[in-house]
Amino acid sequence: xQFKRPKxxxxxxxxxxxxxxxxxxxxxxxxxxxxxxxxxxxxxxAPVGCSVLLYxxxxxxxxxxxxxRPPAVATAIKRCQPDKVxxxxxxxxxxxxxxxxxxxHAANRGENITAIFVNNAIYGMTGxxxxxxxxxxxxxxxxxNGRDRKKQGPPLKVCELxxxxxxxxxxxxxxxxxxxxxxxxxxxIKKAFQNQLDGxxxxxxEVLSMCPTDWKVTPKQAVDFVNNEMKAAFPLGVYKDV
Amino acid sequence: MSKPSKxxxxxxxxxxxxxxxxxxxxxxxxxxxxxxNEVPEYLxxxxxxxxxxxxxxxxxxxxINMLFGASASGVRCMTSSSSPGVSLKQEGISYIAAAxxxxxxxxxxxxxxxxxxxxxxxxxxFQSVKGGGHGDYRLIVLAPSTLQEIYELTMNAFDYADxxxxxxxxxxxxxxxQMAEPVELTKYRPIVDLPEKDFVLDGCKGRERRVIxxxxxxxxxxxxxxxxxxxxKYAGIESELKLCQKYRCDDADLVVAAYGITARxxxxxxxxxxxxxxxxxxxxxxxxxxxxxxxxxAVAEQAKKLLVVEMSNGQMIEDVKLSIExxxxxxxxxxxxxxxxxxxKIMEKIExxxx
Numbered sequence: 001x002q003f004k005r006p007k008x009x010x011x012x013x014x015x016x017x018x019x020x021x022x023x024x025x026x027x028x029x030x031x032x033x034x035x036x037x038x039x040x041x042x043x044x045x046a047p048v049g050c051s052v053l054l055y056x057x058x059x060x061x062x063x064x065x066x067x068x069r070p071p072a073v074a075t076a077i078k079r080c081q082p083d084k085v086x087x088x089x090x091x092x093x094x095x096x097x098x099x100x101x102x103x104x105h106a107a108n109r110g111e112n113i114t115a116i117f118v119n120n121a122i123y124g125m126t127g128x129x130x131x132x133x134x135x136x137x138x139x140x141x142x143x144x145n146g147r148d149r150k151k152q153g154p155p156l157k158v159c160e161l162x163x164x165x166x167x168x169x170x171x172x173x174x175x176x177x178x179x180x181x182x183x184x185x186x187x188x189i190k191k192a193f194q195n196q197l198d199g200x201x202x203x204x205x206e207v208l209s210m211c212p213t214d215w216k217v218t219p220k221q222a223v224d225f226v227n228n229e230m231k232a233a234f235p236l237g238v239y240k241d242v
Numbered sequence: 243m244s245k246p247s248k249x250x251x252x253x254x255x256x257x258x259x260x261x262x263x264x265x266x267x268x269x270x271x272x273x274x275x276x277x278x279n280e281v282p283e284y285l286x287x288x289x290x291x292x293x294x295x296x297x298x299x300x301x302x303x304x305x306i307n308m309l310f311g312a313s314a315s316g317v318r319c320m321t322s323s324s325s326p327g328v329s330l331k332q333e334g335i336s337y338i339a340a341a342x343x344x345x346x347x348x349x350x351x352x353x354x355x356x357x358x359x360x361x362x363x364x365x366x367x368f369q370s371v372k373g374g375g376h377g378d379y380r381l382i383v384l385a386p387s388t389l390q391e392i393y394e395l396t397m398n399a400f401d402y403a404d405x406x407x408x409x410x411x412x413x414x415x416x417x418x419x420q421m422a423e424p425v426e427l428t429k430y431r432p433i434v435d436l437p438e439k440d441f442v443l444d445g446c447k448g449r450e451r452r453v454i455x456x457x458x459x460x461x462x463x464x465x466x467x468x469x470x471x472x473x474x475k476y477a478g479i480e481s482e483l484k485l486c487q488k489y490r491c492d493d494a495d496l497v498v499a500a501y502g503i504t505a506r507x508x509x510x511x512x513x514x515x516x517x518x519x520x521x522x523x524x525x526x527x528x529x530x531x532x533x534x535x536x537x538x539x540a541v542a543e544q545a546k547k548l549l550v551v552e553m554s555n556g557q558m559i560e561d562v563k564l565s566i567e568x569x570x571x572x573x574x575x576x577x578x579x580x581x582x583x584x585x586x587k588i589m590e591k592i593e594x595x596x597x
Binding site: 041046053055059063065066072073074077079080081084085104 | 337
């Protein structure tokens with residue numbers, strides 16, 4: 001068996017840290033775009049956060065958005081070009097803190113776009129501050145004694161939040177911390193793109209992912225953290241499938 | 243028998259909306275705020291009927307970011323708001339200016355600061371011409387003073403935006419938006435060269451993929467070079483696009499300077515002064531950026547004094563003083579907070595400062 005680079009991924013090294021999950025998620029998205037033959041009709045949006053530079057790795061049209069605004073930008077692109085495929089790729093700060101309004105309303109309007117949400121429970125690019133999805137008790141540079149439910153509230157659960165919205169077509173939470181999880185993640189991402197081709201409306205895949213650098217653990221410990229802690233706080237599964 | 247007039251009676255906000263449609267605007271996103279609500283109301287019906295897209299956005303922030311996407315799709319696009327809402331748009335305006343995406347932004351100004359009130363004001367001059375958002379960027383700012391001019395400048399705004407690949411702001415106010423007067427809806431004709439949009443993201447079929455971005459991390463000089471490039475672009479706009487109207491200035495000892503609806507009110511005061519034998523003229527910038535500084539210098543050579551009138555506590559007056567390099571005394575008359583001057587009050591001020 002030959003392990004080839006997807007056509008939608010450029011032949012270059014990434015800036016991601018060892019053990020980071022973004023590389024896996026990038027590859028899965030690129031494989032799906034390849035398999036569905038969408039590279040030449042796809043427009044992706046880049047968020048603010050570690051994956052802002054995803055245009056250095058994806059070989060398709062990309063627009064870099066202001067922090068949290070990809071759902072609004074993608075809304076307009078898809079409305080103006082309904083025959084094209086539009087995806088957003090956002091981290092937890094982008095989608096669940098500063099961009100909450102744009103997320104909820106794009107989803108509720110049922111915009112026919114595909115959203116990839118990478119949840120690693122921390123602000124990576126800025127150096128490890130608390131994210132809206134940081135776990136209770138998790139230490140970050142702005143919750144140095146651990147996230148306190150009374151002060152910072154519990155982690156925000158995007159799939160559960162969006163599941164109540166009638167406009168949403170598909171929601172699934174997956175992980176990339178085991179081989180089996182990666183296979184499930186790819187199927188979910190493919191379905192989220194296929195839904196757009198079928199005109200079903202807003203589809204979002206939340207991916208639990210590793211950030212060993214800002215969690216201050218080894219890559220192996222980061223995988224364990226996803227499997228043991230994150231999956232408990234953010235149960236995997238399909239939250240909506242219309 | 244003379245031909246019947248082709249003019250129709252519309253409100254300023256409606257004139258602006260129809261001008262956008264006639265100029266080929268294909269996308270509008272906005273959020274309700276008084277006194278500009280007739281713009282989204284009109285376009286929610288008329289724009290889709292003309293084949294365009296209308297979205298009532300969840301916020302001003304979302305609306306301006308929708309323009310970011312629509313413009314990247316190659317579609318002529320517009321958003322409209324009033325002062326507090328335009329403040330919210332500043333983040334997106336900075337990104338759009340940095341990405342050099344053409345679009346039209348409307349501000350029908352109301353009283354501020356804060357929630358202020360819903361009456362006409364001109365307190366957003368600084369925000370409009372000096373930045374508003376972060377970073378070294380410029381907006382082309384157009385200030386109509388009649389509804390006919392709203393119609394023409396709105397169509398022109400789309401042309402300037404495409405020609406210069408730059409956002410264009412139409413700076414009106416609550417009076418211009420709400421008043422009605424007869425307007426002739428002339429046929430749209432481009433007034434400048436419209437370059438091919440080679441930046442459009444429409445899928446990379448048969449070409450290299452394209453990226454629209456504003457983050458310039460590496461090499462370290464990249465952002466310096468980009469800002470140098472922008473500086474040259476803005477200098478080019480300054481050399482080409484300074485619009486100004488002068489009224490009875492040729493022999494004027496005192497020249498009143500005002501823009502927008504205030505200039506129209508001041509014109510009445512100038513006529514009153516002339517009737518009393520006072521040599522008074524009016525200079526009205528139509529572009530607030532670029533500011534028509536040469537015209538002001540020319541006027542100041544003749545005039546002994548200038549009088550700036552604004553619906554604010556004095557903002558444009560700074561550009562007037564800079565333009566003439568303080569070579570003449572510059573008086574001021576104005577009030578902030580949703581107030582408009584009458585011609586009579588301006589006349590009183592003229593008489594009190596006239597020498």
